[in-house]
Amino acid sequence: MTSAGDPRAAPPVRRAGGRLGVAVFWLPLIATAAALAARPPHTVDGPAHLLGAQVLARWHEHGIYPHFYRLSWFPTPNLAGGLLLAGLVRAVGLRAAETTMLIGCALGLPLALRYAITAVRRDRGWAGIAALPFGLNYLYFYGFYNFCLGLVLCLCCVGAVLRAAPQWRPGRTLRVGLLLLATWFTHLVAFAVAVLFLAAAVLVGPRRRSALRASLVAAAPGLGLTAAYAVHTSHGAGPQWSQPGGLLIGLLTLHTPLVTYSRAENVVAALLAAGLIVLAVRSRRTAGEHAHAERTAGWAATAAAMLYLIAPQSLGIEFGLINDRLSLFPVLFALLWLLIRPIPTRAAASAVLAGLVATAALALVRLPELRREDRRADEFLTAVRFLRPASTLVALRFAEFNPDAGRNSHWDPIRHLSNRLAAQTRSVDVGHYEAVFDYFPAQFRPDRDLRRAVDPDLTGLERVPPRINLDATLSDRGVDFVLLVAGRYARPGPAAQALATTRARLAMGWVRLGTTAPTGLVEVWARAAPRRAAAG
Numbered sequence: 001m002t003s004a005g006d007p008r009a010a011p012p013v014r015r016a017g018g019r020l021g022v023a024v025f026w027l028p029l030i031a032t033a034a035a036l037a038a039r040p041p042h043t044v045d046g047p048a049h050l051l052g053a054q055v056l057a058r059w060h061e062h063g064i065y066p067h068f069y070r071l072s073w074f075p076t077p078n079l080a081g082g083l084l085l086a087g088l089v090r091a092v093g094l095r096a097a098e099t100t101m102l103i104g105c106a107l108g109l110p111l112a113l114r115y116a117i118t119a120v121r122r123d124r125g126w127a128g129i130a131a132l133p134f135g136l137n138y139l140y141f142y143g144f145y146n147f148c149l150g151l152v153l154c155l156c157c158v159g160a161v162l163r164a165a166p167q168w169r170p171g172r173t174l175r176v177g178l179l180l181l182a183t184w185f186t187h188l189v190a191f192a193v194a195v196l197f198l199a200a201a202v203l204v205g206p207r208r209r210s211a212l213r214a215s216l217v218a219a220a221p222g223l224g225l226t227a228a229y230a231v232h233t234s235h236g237a238g239p240q241w242s243q244p245g246g247l248l249i250g251l252l253t254l255h256t257p258l259v260t261y262s263r264a265e266n267v268v269a270a271l272l273a274a275g276l277i278v279l280a281v282r283s284r285r286t287a288g289e290h291a292h293a294e295r296t297a298g299w300a301a302t303a304a305a306m307l308y309l310i311a312p313q314s315l316g317i318e319f320g321l322i323n324d325r326l327s328l329f330p331v332l333f334a335l336l337w338l339l340i341r342p343i344p345t346r347a348a349a350s351a352v353l354a355g356l357v358a359t360a361a362l363a364l365v366r367l368p369e370l371r372r373e374d375r376r377a378d379e380f381l382t383a384v385r386f387l388r389p390a391s392t393l394v395a396l397r398f399a400e401f402n403p404d405a406g407r408n409s410h411w412d413p414i415r416h417l418s419n420r421l422a423a424q425t426r427s428v429d430v431g432h433y434e435a436v437f438d439y440f441p442a443q444f445r446p447d448r449d450l451r452r453a454v455d456p457d458l459t460g461l462e463r464v465p466p467r468i469n470l471d472a473t474l475s476d477r478g479v480d481f482v483l484l485v486a487g488r489y490a491r492p493g494p495a496a497q498a499l500a501t502t503r504a505r506l507a508m509g510w511v512r513l514g515t516t517a518p519t520g521l522v523e524v525w526a527r528a529a530p531r532r533a534a535a536g
Contacts, residue, residue: 021126024349028129028356029110032136033103035363040099041370042377042413043143045433047420049085050098052434054423055442056086064390068428068450069435069442074232075225076439080185081146083441094423102140105148109135112155113336119162120293120340127339127348130355133272133362134332138260138407139324147325150190153183155332157194158300162293165205168214177218184222189322191226193304193329195219200300205292233438239312242323247309256327258362261369261403265362272358279351280334283343294341301333318437321408369403373413376401379516380417383483386513386524387425391480392450393418394430394473395522396466398499399489414521415462418483430454430479431461450479465490465498470505482506484523 055065088097114128140148157179164172176198184191198219202211250256254269308326315322339348387393395418402411422429430450434440436458444451451458453472460467472478484503490496506512506525516522 024352025110025114025126025129028132028359029107032132032359033107036103036106037099039370039374040102041141042373042417043102043141044411044413044415046098046102046143046145047416047418047423048432048434049082049143049145050089050094051419051423051429051432052082052440052442053085053089053097054094054426056082057090058426062390062426064392064426064428065442068392068444068448070445072438072441072443074229074438075185076229076232076441077150077184077186077188077191078146078439079441080182081149081187084149085145094420101145105140105145105152106132106135108149108152109155109332112152112159113332113339116155116159116162116336117339119159120290124339124345124348127352130335130339130352131332133355133359134257134328134335136359136362137257137328139321139328141260142321142408142411144321144325147187147190150183150187151328151332153179153186154190154194154197154329155336157183158197158297158333158336161198161201162296164214165201165211165292165296167207168211173214173218176215177221180219180222181225184225187325188226188229189325191222193307193326195222196303196307197296197300197333200303201292201296204295204299229439238315240314242313244309247323251305251308251327251330254331256324257331259405259407261366261405263404264365265405268358268361268365272354275354276335276338276351279343279347279354280338283338283341283347289342290340294337297333297337297340301330301337304333305330318439373401376414376521377417379519379521380414380485381420381424382516383522383524384421384424386526387421387427387481388526389425390427391425392428392430392478393422393481393483394450394454394461394479395483395485396468396502397462397464397485398495399486399491400464401486410462414485418485421483430473433458433462454478465495470502474505474510480527482510482525484525486521487523488520 055069056071059065059069059071085097085101088100091097092100110128110131112128113131114125117128118125135148137148157176160172160176160179164176180191180194180198183194198215202208202215205211247256252273253266254273255266258269258272259265304326308323308330311322311326313323314320335351338351397412397415400410400412401414402409405411416431416433419429419432421427422432428450432444432451435442435444436449436451437443451461454468454470455461455466456469473482482502484499487499490499509528510525511528513524513526515524
């Protein structure tokens with residue numbers, strides 16, 4: 001029998017605590033993965049990425065892809081995400097590939113925060129689950145898979161930097177460099193913020209000269225690729241800015257990174273923000289054992305917040321939602337700063353509990369809108385029965401179904417669903433937005449670019465009602481199938497008038513195949529004399 005002060009009595013206590021930490025971290029992850037696998041959400045841009053992955057995965061199998069697309073392997077951001085999704089499509093099919101990507105993006109963030117925390121506090125890896133609500137963020141439901149992967153890899157870079165900062169050895173420098181390179185190939189914003197964290201580590205850490213040399217070596221490949229891409233790209237336009245006051249409120253209340261579907265989410269987000277701020281204010285101000293790591297995370301969070309406030313919201317239609325992307329980094333860096341400080345385990349557990357409660361509350365608040373979107377998307381996808389494989393199609397929308405969250409006025413989960421139909425039938429969708437930007441590998445051939453033929457400035461097809469060259473769309477060199485989307489919901493005025501004009505034009509030489517059930521969301525028209533499928 002051992003006494004209370006016998007050191008042999010300590011290991012069982014530690015093992016019990018360890019088992020509790022394992023449960024606290026992994027059980028919510030498993031539950032989230034199961035929920036996403038059972039009913040993956042329909043995202044706005046996800047179908048476009050899925051079609052791009054299908055083109056990459058099936059390039060040599062279907063002649064219609066080489067006929068309309070070309071592949072560019074110039075190193076660009078987004079390349080890694082596209083290749084990963086293409087590999088998943090090849091291995092497990094369309095639906096499972098997208099579901100796997102959704103699960104990976106959501107669960108990757110808590111895992112990456114765990115990796116970053118354990119660089120400093122090996123006993124507190126379980127607190128990484130506090131990042132779970134931020135894995136299910138606004139841009140996640142938008143379908144920005146590449147950015148979400150970049151967010152995960154950015155935190156992995158943070159963990160590698162914190163491990164390397166005490167003494168930059170060649171192996172550690174190589175690991176940081178490889179992670180920075182991987183981050184660059186998923187998203188440029190994530191790479192830039194990872195470099196910002198690296199700079200903070202150099203400025204506040206020990207051995208500044210050696211740290212600076214090692215950091216330059218680690219960052220050099222990504223910086224070189226950035227310069228090459230800046231020279232290569234033909235896209236980008238004048239910046240558009242958001243109001244700094246609104247940006248600050250959006251960050252402090254967590255509206256910008258989290259709120260997606262409903263205004264009620266603002267309450268959950270604000271309560272989570274308030275709870276984390278209270279914990280941060282009440283945390284001890286004395287320097288801990290790893291003071292340089294704390295200072296690095298704190299200064300990086302401050303710098304990321306400043307970057308968020310001064311950055312433009314967009315650089316033309318090609319580079320948008322920049323502030324929305326940047327909003328996640330100061331929050332995650334601040335969360336890391338809080339959890340690596342010498343705060344009591346009870347305080348760290350409070351941060352975790354706040355994150356888990358917020359995740360559950362956001363799920364409940366989002367559920368009604370998610371169900372409505374599921375019903376619309378499921379009906380939309382039944383239009384596949386009218387389509388012919390290896391054909392061309394275009395979707396024209398005459399109403400939008402925007403959530404009431406007060407965010408992007410063009411948030412509509414059915415906006416790119418025609419891309420999913422094209423992926424399922426191994427066809428080409430004129431509205432495949434990936435194919436008109438040079439930061440994706442599968443691009444429309446200039447001499448067979450149906451998108452620019454019907455929508456020269458690339459802004460008219462996604463409007464409601466669309467503003468396109470309808471004659472070019474319906475000409476013999478145009479498309480095989482036209483989908484009229486949400487026609488029954490068209491409001492009197494321009495939308496209803498455009499719908500009537502389109503139907504009248506289709507009545508001359510086109511056949512109405514039918515509509516989807518039960519609401520008639522999608523009306524499908526086919527060319528009366530179908531054109532021969534494109535050969536290789």
